[in-house]
Amino acid sequence: MYNDEVMDRYQNPVKNGKMENFDVKTDGASTTCGDKIILYIKTDGKKIEDMKWQGEGCILSIVSTDLFCENAIGKEIKDLKEQDDLAFVESFPVKISPGRINCVMLPLRTFRRGTKEK
Numbered sequence: 001m002y003n004d005e006v007m008d009r010y011q012n013p014v015k016n017g018k019m020e021n022f023d024v025k026t027d028g029a030s031t032t033c034g035d036k037i038i039l040y041i042k043t044d045g046k047k048i049e050d051m052k053w054q055g056e057g058c059i060l061s062i063v064s065t066d067l068f069c070e071n072a073i074g075k076e077i078k079d080l081k082e083q084d085d086l087a088f089v090e091s092f093p094v095k096i097s098p099g100r101i102n103c104v105m106l107p108l109r110t111f112r113r114g115t116k117e118k
Helices: 004-011 059-072 077-081 085-090 098-114
Strands: 024-030 035-043 048-056
Touching: 004 059, 024 098, 035 059, 035 098, 048 059, 059 098, 077 098, 085 098
Parallel strands: none
Antiparallel strands: 024 035, 035 048
8 A cells, every 4th residue: 555665764763853953843643643743943933943743643644744845954934834635645765645635734733833923
């Protein structure tokens, strides 16, 4: 069902862990699977310098969160918040059924809530 890229990322997340010096800490949850994440975001005011996460959930939310954190580094906060939902879901390494979209969208929605003022 999942390809090697998804399985490897699930078993060996790159950006999982607590960050000590962050500018924004925000949490989110998905009622679909009971997924819960915390994002730690370090910025220069406009761009993402680093991002890490902690949490638990299904394979889709964990992989999506890890990929989101890794891919966000160096990007403008404004651009990430304005990212198209459909494009975000379609960028996931495997096709997502409609019932699992909330799992994949969890990191983007959490990021948007946590960076409203930025």
